[in-house]
Amino acid sequence: MAAGKKVFLLVLLLALTLYLMRVSAFGPRGEAPAGGAVRDLLAPLQQGLTWLGEGARKALSFPVSLVHASRRAEELSRRVAALEGELLSAREYRLENERLKQLLDYKSGPAAAAGLEVRAAAVIGRDPGSWFATITINRGRAHGVAENMTVLTPRGLVGRVIGAGEHSATVLLITDPRSAVGALIQETRTPGLVEGEAGGTGRLHMIHIPNDQPVQEGQVVVTSGTGSLFVKGVPIGQVTRVKRDSTGLFLEAEVKPFVDFNRLEEVLVVTGVRSP
Amino acid sequence: MRSLFFLGALFGLALLLQVTLAGMISLWGAVPDLVLLPVVFHGLWRGSREGALWGFAAGLGKDFLCGHYLGLSALSLSAAGYLAGWAESRLYKESTAVALLTTLGCSLASQLIYYPLLFFVGVKVPLVTAVVRVILPTAVYSAALVPLFYPLFSRLYQRGWMGSG
Numbered sequence: 251m252a253a254g255k256k257v258f259l260l261v262l263l264l265a266l267t268l269y270l271m272r273v274s275a276f277g278p279r280g281e282a283p284a285g286g287a288v289r290d291l292l293a294p295l296q297q298g299l300t301w302l303g304e305g306a307r308k309a310l311s312f313p314v315s316l317v318h319a320s321r322r323a324e325e326l327s328r329r330v331a332a333l334e335g336e337l338l339s340a341r342e343y344r345l346e347n348e349r350l351k352q353l354l355d356y357k358s359g360p361a362a363a364a365g366l367e368v369r370a371a372a373v374i375g376r377d378p379g380s381w382f383a384t385i386t387i388n389r390g391r392a393h394g395v396a397e398n399m400t401v402l403t404p405r406g407l408v409g410r411v412i413g414a415g416e417h418s419a420t421v422l423l424i425t426d427p428r429s430a431v432g433a434l435i436q437e438t439r440t441p442g443l444v445e446g447e448a449g450g451t452g453r454l455h456m457i458h459i460p461n462d463q464p465v466q467e468g469q470v471v472v473t474s475g476t477g478s479l480f481v482k483g484v485p486i487g488q489v490t491r492v493k494r495d496s497t498g499l500f501l502e503a504e505v506k507p508f509v510d511f512n513r514l515e516e517v518l519v520v521t522g523v524r525s526p
Numbered sequence: 527m528r529s530l531f532f533l534g535a536l537f538g539l540a541l542l543l544q545v546t547l548a549g550m551i552s553l554w555g556a557v558p559d560l561v562l563l564p565v566v567f568h569g570l571w572r573g574s575r576e577g578a579l580w581g582f583a584a585g586l587g588k589d590f591l592c593g594h595y596l597g598l599s600a601l602s603l604s605a606a607g608y609l610a611g612w613a614e615s616r617l618y619k620e621s622t623a624v625a626l627l628t629t630l631g632c633s634l635a636s637q638l639i640y641y642p643l644l645f646f647v648g649v650k651v652p653l654v655t656a657v658v659r660v661i662l663p664t665a666v667y668s669a670a671l672v673p674l675f676y677p678l679f680s681r682l683y684q685r686g687w688m689g690s691g
Contacts, residue, residue: 449659
């Protein structure tokens with residue numbers, strides 16, 4: 251009796267299990283009818299267990315991951331800093347390369363065509379005051395640089411050498427109030443004298459322009475070369491404003507130089523002029 | 527002796543910074559006068575005599591290093607030091623605001639002395655250009671730097687590192 255009862259219960263349990271297996275199986279028509287209900291029933295528990303398990307995993311692995319993350323962050327920071335440094339150096343080299351290429355192109359192109367013998371020099375110092383405008387370059391007498399030599403860039407006139415040491419020289423910029431350059435309006439060949447202005451404004455004034463020779467805004471001013479310390483035909487700047495001078499006898503023009511004197515890093519010194 | 531060494535080193539450093547750094551931090555063409563600052567500070571703490579003396583020495587050093595007209599900066603900075611010394615017993619020199627205004631005034635005076643001296647050496651600069659483009663911007667820029675340096679200088683003077691008053 252007892253044995254029969256046990257067998258019955260066993261069979262019942264087996265049948266129930268089989269039934270549950272049957273109803274919970276994933277059938278050809280989609281999810282089993284009881285699947286959703288079972289899952290819904292178990293979902294909160296499952297979610298809770300999952301949350302606890304995940305929390306436990308994180309809690310256990312957090313210190314380890316923290317150490318790893320910290321090392322990784324440190325390593326990445328070092329690499330980023332190193333790469334940033336390399337990037338800046340590369341950018342600096344690229345810019346320097348571009349500038350030197352321009353100088354080289356000018357040296358072997360327009361300068362050579364004009365018969366100019368030039369020597370490249372780097373700007374190593376600037377006038378420390380507000381009144382004057384001079385620069386110091388890293389070429390001197392040992393490199394063939396002498397006083398009164400013209401200094402220029404591919405964009406235009408920079409100034410002239412006023413003092414030459416053995417390995418360095420001082421250049422008086424055309425924006426210095428002590429500078430005066432014999433000049434011409436390129437189109438009309440109207441003569442004048444280009445002077446600098448104090449205060450590092452970078453502005454130039456072309457004075458003593460004959461009254462009867464009109465000058466217009468936008469016209470290009472170049473060195474005249476005649477009776478001047480500067481070589482002929484070097485671009486100086488562009489006329490931005492014209493007015494009558496205080497005497498009324500001459501015109502005076504404001505000239506914007508082609509050269510950006512605040513960003514001057516390399517220049518060319520004209521060490522000689524070949525006869526055509 | 528120690529204070530003399532410190533003063534010499536300080537003015538030497540100011541000259542070095544003026545020659546190497548000042549040109550790089552120019553604003554719209556205006557360059558701060560970094561040598562003027564210690565000259566004014568010294569005059570403000572030690573009186574006209576010392577201000578004028580150190581102003582002259584520092585100015586001469588500046589003229590020499592810049593390769594310009596020797597004596598031009600020496601005279602103008604000497605005047606700045608003297609004027610700052612005038613304020614020594616009359617104004618509350620511990621105040622940074624007082625130092626700023628004194629620097630502004632001394633810088634203007636120094637530049638206004640420099641200007642006619644330029645004519646003396648044959649450099650002609652129109653007055654309006656000189657005032658608008660050089661004198662005012664330089665004075666304002668130099669004075670604007672006072673809050674950065676004066677508190678430190680003030681402490682050095684108060685602790686006797688720059689000589690006794």
